[in-house]
Amino acid sequence: MRDPEGIARVLREADSVCICSHVSPDGDTIGSALAMRLVLLGMGKHVRVFCQDKVPDVLEFLSGAEEIQFPEQNTEQYDLFLSVDVSDPARLGTCGPLRDCCRHTAQIDHHGTNPDFAEVNSVDGDASATCTMIREQMKHLDAPLTKEIAECLYAGISTDTGNFSFDCTDPEAFRVMGDLLEAGLPLAELSMRLFREKSKAQLKLLGRAVEKMTFEADGQIAVMTLTMKDFEECGALSEHADTLVNYGLETVGTRMALLGRENGDQRIKFSLRARAPLTVDDVAASLGGGGHNRAAGISMEGSLEATTRQVVRAMKARLQEKNGK
Numbered sequence: 001m002r003d004p005e006g007i008a009r010v011l012r013e014a015d016s017v018c019i020c021s022h023v024s025p026d027g028d029t030i031g032s033a034l035a036m037r038l039v040l041l042g043m044g045k046h047v048r049v050f051c052q053d054k055v056p057d058v059l060e061f062l063s064g065a066e067e068i069q070f071p072e073q074n075t076e077q078y079d080l081f082l083s084v085d086v087s088d089p090a091r092l093g094t095c096g097p098l099r100d101c102c103r104h105t106a107q108i109d110h111h112g113t114n115p116d117f118a119e120v121n122s123v124d125g126d127a128s129a130t131c132t133m134i135r136e137q138m139k140h141l142d143a144p145l146t147k148e149i150a151e152c153l154y155a156g157i158s159t160d161t162g163n164f165s166f167d168c169t170d171p172e173a174f175r176v177m178g179d180l181l182e183a184g185l186p187l188a189e190l191s192m193r194l195f196r197e198k199s200k201a202q203l204k205l206l207g208r209a210v211e212k213m214t215f216e217a218d219g220q221i222a223v224m225t226l227t228m229k230d231f232e233e234c235g236a237l238s239e240h241a242d243t244l245v246n247y248g249l250e251t252v253g254t255r256m257a258l259l260g261r262e263n264g265d266q267r268i269k270f271s272l273r274a275r276a277p278l279t280v281d282d283v284a285a286s287l288g289g290g291g292h293n294r295a296a297g298i299s300m301e302g303s304l305e306a307t308t309r310q311v312v313r314a315m316k317a318r319l320q321e322k323n324g325k
């Protein structure tokens with residue numbers, strides 16, 4: 001349930017706030033954290049932002065991105081812990097223990113699978129992005145919308161709506177976009193930067209992933225895998241693979257897609273996608289992951305081949321169930 005008043009109350013009461021993003025951060029968790037940072041600084045609060053992993057290069061231009069710290073750098077105590085876009089405590093990664101340095105906890109999130117793990121929870125699985133909820137939160141705090149905050153919120157909303165094309169894209173997303181444009185959001189420039197420009201490494205990695213793509217279940221499931229060697233040979237980072245799974249789903253005839261990548265830490269990271277009415281959050285949850293109906297993720301231990309077979313098997317079962325076979 002959304003609880004912007006509850007969140008506003010604990011934010012007003014706190015003098016110092018520790019904001020945390022989820023592991024493998026995306027535009028929504030970083031945009032939410034940096035927007036809240038600016039809002040709280042404007043309210044005269046002491047604020048620090050933490051994330052287990054580094055900010056993706058493409059988001060480094062956002063105001064305050066250079067201030068985001070790794071949790072092991074923390075030396076302070078805070079009145080309030082605030083996580084944004086974090087679907088469950090495991091997604092905090094090494095930020096989890098920071099809660100012990102805070103007197104109270106709160107969260108703002110839009111994952112339907114969120115177990116309300118904070119003391120004060122504003123959670124709405126129907127919100128298109130956490131950043132749309134941050135805009136609502138700002139109204140409850142009477143916080144002014146600046147161009148810098150607008151850029152942060154745009155990063156989140158555009159990322160989570162697939163640049164305003166996924167079926168989660170709702171009227172609220174466009175209403176918030178109206179506010180952002182009024183605040184001076186340079187839409188064309190940022191859209192180019194976030195959705196069209198690709199680094200050479202990213203483009204090479206795309207070629208590699210597409211070349212290696214295979215199909216299962218009579219072409220209904222697209223499967224892509226990337227090894228550490230692929231990343232090295234392309235000069236690419238894991239973050240450069242973040243949206244590649246969509247190419248599988250965008251192939252004519254596919255209804256589900258999967259990208260598995262080696263992370264260099266004995267774990268395999270899977271991104272799952274489905275076309276409506278199929279779902280993948282249930283597939284992910286059955287293997288220890290989570291996420292949204294049509295976009296979910298899993299982190300598994302094992303070899304790339306073995307874990308990929310396991311995920312494909314679960315997706316096939318889901319497909320057969322849906323086909324009523």
Ligand SMILES: [Mn+2]
Nearest residue numbers: 028085130160
């Ligand atoms: Mn999100």
